[in-house]
Amino acid sequence: MSNTLIIDLDVMVHQCSWQPWQRLVKTVKEETLLTSIDIEGNPTLNPFTEEQLSTAVQTAYDKLMGEVNALMERLFAKDIICYVKGKGNYRDDIYADYKASRKKRPQLRNRVVPELNRILVEEGFAIASDGMEADDRVRIKARELTELGEAWVVCTIDKDLKMIGGQYYNIKHKKLYVIDKKEANRCLYKQLLEGDSTDNIPGLPGVGPVRARNTIFPCDNEVEMQEAVVDMYLMQYGEERWYDELMLTGDLIYILEYADKRFKDIFDEWQVVKELKEI
Numbered sequence: 001m002s003n004t005l006i007i008d009l010d011v012m013v014h015q016c017s018w019q020p021w022q023r024l025v026k027t028v029k030e031e032t033l034l035t036s037i038d039i040e041g042n043p044t045l046n047p048f049t050e051e052q053l054s055t056a057v058q059t060a061y062d063k064l065m066g067e068v069n070a071l072m073e074r075l076f077a078k079d080i081i082c083y084v085k086g087k088g089n090y091r092d093d094i095y096a097d098y099k100a101s102r103k104k105r106p107q108l109r110n111r112v113v114p115e116l117n118r119i120l121v122e123e124g125f126a127i128a129s130d131g132m133e134a135d136d137r138v139r140i141k142a143r144e145l146t147e148l149g150e151a152w153v154v155c156t157i158d159k160d161l162k163m164i165g166g167q168y169y170n171i172k173h174k175k176l177y178v179i180d181k182k183e184a185n186r187c188l189y190k191q192l193l194e195g196d197s198t199d200n201i202p203g204l205p206g207v208g209p210v211r212a213r214n215t216i217f218p219c220d221n222e223v224e225m226q227e228a229v230v231d232m233y234l235m236q237y238g239e240e241r242w243y244d245e246l247m248l249t250g251d252l253i254y255i256l257e258y259a260d261k262r263f264k265d266i267f268d269e270w271q272v273v274k275e276l277k278e279i
Contacts, residue, residue: 002078003167004145005071006138008156009082009126012171016064017112020056024048024112057115064116075153075169075176083137084117086128090262091252098252100200136256139164143257160196163187163255182221189225190216191253192246193232201252204236226270243273 028047048056072080091098120126129137138154142164145152153167153176162168165184168177179187194212195203203212215232219225233242250263267273 002076002151004150004152005075005077005080005169006141006145006152006154007068007071007080007082008134008138008154008158008161009084009120010134011157012064012067013060013084013113013116013120014110016067017056017060017110017116020059021110021112024052024056027052053111053115056112057119060112060116061119071155071169071171074174075155077153081141082120082126083129083134083141084120084126085134086130086132088131089133090131091133095201095248095252097200132256132259135161136259139255139257140259142166160187160191160253160255163191185222185225186216188254189219189222189229192229192249195249196253199252201249203249204232207232223271227272230270230272230276243276 068080068082071077089098117126117128121128127137135156135158138156138161142152142154146166151167153169154161154164155169155171157170157172162177162179163184165179165181168179169175170177190209190212191203193204193207193215194209195201207215215228216225219228229246230242233246236242237245247264247267250267254263254266256262
């Protein structure tokens with residue numbers, strides 16, 4: 001059966017833009033680059049000519065198209081659906097330090113990336129993930145295709161997307177995995193404990209990958225995983241704070257399956273949460 005590829009295109013855009021951006025940076029003096037954007041990230045001047053920037057973007061565009069075509073051939077795809085970063089993300093609104101560890105000084109940000117994204121969206125090749133992560137759009141589309149009975153493969157390097165389950169292709173390692181429901185659940189509940197240092201989500205104090213794994217992996221089913229997570233939060237924060245702390249971490253970690261349903265909508269349906277609310 002041929003597949004529809006659901007591509008988290010952000011990582012491929014960055015990878016294909018990196019070398020053109022570095023070559024572009026070498027064409028100007030460092031002090032010119034450093035003063036070309038003000039402290040708030042607004043351009044004060046363009047240190048590159050329009051031709052230079054256009055050439056860099058075209059180089060990245062050509063490389064990206066080549067890699068996407070190769071991906072389609074490798075996975076026998078009949079169609080592709082691509083998502084890139086859009087405007088805004090509700091996670092930034094609820095947690096000011098979300099992805100703070102990734103934020104670079106404005107003058108060091110790769111300026112080929114936003115220009116390439118703009119072109120991809122304008123051409124209809126990619127869809128901007130406004131209001132949420134590209135990950136969320138990927139999962140929402142996977143759910144929609146499943147409901148239509150269509151085969152799909154998620155293409156990314158983001159380990160978080162394993163919580164979707166199904167066919168998962170790691171672009172970096174060029175390897176296809178099939179993630180079953182139990183493994184997908186483990187991915188979510190393990191991250192609720194350990195957080196995600198890549199996105200600057202702290203998780204429970206003192207709980208790293210090993211302890212999180214040792215807590216979640218012995219569980220036989222999803223209900224036991226939920227009980228294990230709640231028990232850990234209760235021990236750490238007590239009856240007064242456990243719910244709010246777990247709710248915040250869940251809102252940051254959880255990848256949306258429906259555009260209008262956040263973590264709270266599934267969290268309040270956990271049997272262990274219902275029982276604790278009744279006490």
